[in-house]
Amino acid sequence: GENVEQHPSTLSVQEGDSAVIKCTYSDSASNYFPWYKQELGKRPQLIIDIRSNVGEKKDQRIAVTLNKTAKHFSLHITETQPEDSAVYFCAASWLNDMRFGAGTRLTVKP
Amino acid sequence: DTEVTQTPKHLVMGMTNKKSLKCEQHMGHRAMYWYKQKAKKPPELMFVYSYEKLSINESVPSRFSPECPNSSLLNLHLHALQPEDSALYLCASSLLRGGSGGTGELFFGEGSRLTVL
Numbered sequence: 001g002e003n004v005e006q007h008p009s010t011l012s013v014q015e016g017d018s019a020v021i022k023c024t025y026s027d028s029a030s031n032y033f034p035w036y037k038q039e040l041g042k043r044p045q046l047i048i049d050i051r052s053n054v055g056e057k058k059d060q061r062i063a064v065t066l067n068k069t070a071k072h073f074s075l076h077i078t079e080t081q082p083e084d085s086a087v088y089f090c091a092a093s094w095l096n097d098m099r100f101g102a103g104t105r106l107t108v109k110p
Numbered sequence: 111d112t113e114v115t116q117t118p119k120h121l122v123m124g125m126t127n128k129k130s131l132k133c134e135q136h137m138g139h140r141a142m143y144w145y146k147q148k149a150k151k152p153p154e155l156m157f158v159y160s161y162e163k164l165s166i167n168e169s170v171p172s173r174f175s176p177e178c179p180n181s182s183l184l185n186l187h188l189h190a191l192q193p194e195d196s197a198l199y200l201c202a203s204s205l206l207r208g209g210s211g212g213t214g215e216l217f218f219g220e221g222s223r224l225t226v227l
Contacts, residue, residue, distance in 0.1 A: 032213055043200065043218040044153065089152050096141040096160050096206060096213045100152035 002027040004092050006101025013080050014109050021104045023090035024072040030092040033066060033073045036100075039086045047088075048075070080108045112137060116201050116219035124227050125191060131222045133184040133201030141213060142184040143202040144176060147221070153200055159184060160206060191226045198223050 003026040013019050025033075034049035050057045050064045050073065057064050061080075066073040077084055085108045090101040114135045123129050133142065141160050145153035158166035159178040167176075173195075175187040184201055202216040 034215060043220050044216075045218070046215050049215060093213045096143075096158050096204065097155070097166055098143075098213060098216060099155060103150075103152050 002030055002092050002094065002097065002099040004090060004099050004101040006090050006104060008104060009102065010105045010107070012107045012109065015080060015082060017080055019075075019077045019080055019084070019106055019108075021075045021088055021090065021106075022072060023074070023092075023101050024070075025092040026071070027092070027094060028068075028071065029094045032093040032098075033064070034091050034093070034098075035062075035064060035075050036089045036091065037086045038089065038103075044089060077106075080106075082108050082110050084108050112217065114201055114203055114217050114219035116199075116222050118222055119220065120223050120225075122225045122227065123188065123191065125193075127191075128187070128189045130188065131186040131199055131201075131224075133186075133219055134182055135203040135217070136182055137203060137217065138181075138205075139203035139217070140181060140206045141204045142178060143200075143204075143216065144184070144186055145200040145202065147198045147200055157186075188224075191224075193226050196224055196226045 006023045031052035036044035037047045038044045048062050048064050061078045063076045087103045089103050117132045144156040147153045156170045157176040162178045173190045177185040198221040200221045201219040204216050205214040
């Protein structure tokens, strides 16, 4: 089955700085790569996703890049704000089989 | 309605009890999922139903028994659980894309927090 690795496990940045989280996946058949944000005690919520036929996608301060050849994808958050503090999970999916990375705890210091 | 509703929100049960977790969605999604999430860990896939048929079973112990009575409902029947089964159980649903389109966004419920004594 799919194996998703995510780094770093924790990330601390100053407000206004950028944050980058990286993931690699093992199954070349995976073709959908979402990123979820989970705040303490809440459900995971989709913040951005990308499909394998696209190399980059941006939504305001958030962007995701995908390198299919290298089987890695990254989340970029610019101009971070304290409310960005949460755990972020990457995931990779083929058909209806979605597996998550171990998560990154992002702390944005005011 | 873009919600996935899970009940109960909290459940405490003994190791000899039988209980069920319930999940409901009315978004017309034909894939429904059970994930288990322990504290500070990612969601771990347990079961997937596609068109009301079990399509993925991640070697979950038989004390967990899923059921999909119709396209809107998903149950997880619990029996003879162990304390290590205490976790947040998340239900999710998604569209199924035809051909090689794969899955789409997973919509998660708020979860059922299970404590096994």
